[in-house]
Amino acid sequence: xTIDLYDPVTDIWYENVTTVxxxxxxxxxxxxxxxxxxxxxxxxxSGFLVSNLVEEYDPFNNSWRTLNPAPVSIQGVLAAVSGNSxxxxxxxxxLSSAASIPNVLYRFTPxxxxxxxxxxxxxxxxxxxxDLSGCSVDGSxxxxxxxxxxxxxxxSSDAYIPSSNTTTTLGxxxxxxxxxxxxxxxxxxxxxxxxxxxxxxxxxxxxSTLGNSNQPPSAILSSNRFDFYLTPSGTxxxxxxxxxxxxxxxxxxxISYENRRLYVxxxxxxxxxxxxxxxxxxxxxxxxxxxxxxxxxxxxxxxxHQAIILNR
Numbered sequence: 001x002t003i004d005l006y007d008p009v010t011d012i013w014y015e016n017v018t019t020v021x022x023x024x025x026x027x028x029x030x031x032x033x034x035x036x037x038x039x040x041x042x043x044x045x046s047g048f049l050v051s052n053l054v055e056e057y058d059p060f061n062n063s064w065r066t067l068n069p070a071p072v073s074i075q076g077v078l079a080a081v082s083g084n085s086x087x088x089x090x091x092x093x094x095l096s097s098a099a100s101i102p103n104v105l106y107r108f109t110p111x112x113x114x115x116x117x118x119x120x121x122x123x124x125x126x127x128x129x130x131d132l133s134g135c136s137v138d139g140s141x142x143x144x145x146x147x148x149x150x151x152x153x154x155x156s157s158d159a160y161i162p163s164s165n166t167t168t169t170l171g172x173x174x175x176x177x178x179x180x181x182x183x184x185x186x187x188x189x190x191x192x193x194x195x196x197x198x199x200x201x202x203x204x205x206x207x208s209t210l211g212n213s214n215q216p217p218s219a220i221l222s223s224n225r226f227d228f229y230l231t232p233s234g235t236x237x238x239x240x241x242x243x244x245x246x247x248x249x250x251x252x253x254x255i256s257y258e259n260r261r262l263y264v265x266x267x268x269x270x271x272x273x274x275x276x277x278x279x280x281x282x283x284x285x286x287x288x289x290x291x292x293x294x295x296x297x298x299x300x301x302x303x304x305h306q307a308i309i310l311n312r
Contacts, residue, residue: 002015003016006298027075036308054069068116073093086107089160103126106119133207142157145175147212153179157174173237176238181249183207183250184202193257194258201228201231222270223248244291248267252265
């Protein structure tokens with residue numbers, strides 16, 4: 001499982017900058033304090049197996065290390081950062097959505113040793129789902145859609161607040177199209193960014209609308225839907241933007257703050273057929289677009305992957 005590096009300012013790809021020691025798909029992948037963490041997922045040493053492995057990559061020293069394993073083997077989990085900890089929400093302990101986890105979160109705090117895990121029971125209900133989309137904004141972890149224990153795709157959204165160990169009392173905006181395997185990216189402008197007055201937001205692209213309980217799914221119906229909502233919002237309204245140029249299941253998304261653009265990388269149009277195309281949209285008015293297709297494609301076609309920015 002190679003890692004490629006893309007510089008959106010220069011539009012240059014740096015191919016195979018490193019390789020994940022243990023190849024996996026459907027992992028929880030997140031950056032914290034300048035390092036990348038790959039947690040759990042589906043490994044295939046001699047048949048698909050759910051993993052509890054935690055591997056940390058230090059891009060500045062180009063080094064990997066294995067940390068304390070997760071309390072359970074888990075895949076299809078949402079990983080998000082709040083404070084100096086990584087939280088795992090949702091996911092399944094088997095290759096089926098039937099074993100999705102309700103109400104329980106896992107908190108991992110990296111340190112100079114091998115890290116510390118804590119199992120948390122949420123004080124308010126969190127429905128059992130895997131392949132959730134979402135990310136964190138201002139410490140709150142937003143989670144959206146996914147598929148339930150029957151494999152049925154979902155449309156609802158909620159947010160978990162680690163400091164109070166509850167979900168929010170607000171009615172988070174729901175989506176008009178149920179799906180799972182949707183890419184998500186949180187927009188978190190800083191005062192030092194080129195466009196600091198832009199509102200924080202969550203952007204979601206693609207996904208599959210077809211119910212399926214297997215991991216990897218044995219069948220998909222990919223979507224070109226693009227939605228977003230602004231996180232400091234009194235209405236929590238989901239906005240449907242311009243459709244992606246093609247239908248995509250399990251692409252990856254991330255933001256360039258310098259270019260003020262959202263990028264969508266790869267994905268699959270049909271089951272088990274990855275693509276390498278990259279699309280982008282201007283965030284000055286994401287409700288209008290249009291989408292642009294980049295001439296520089298991903299060096300390796302992928303789906304079920306993740307795009308990570310280090311400075312957020």
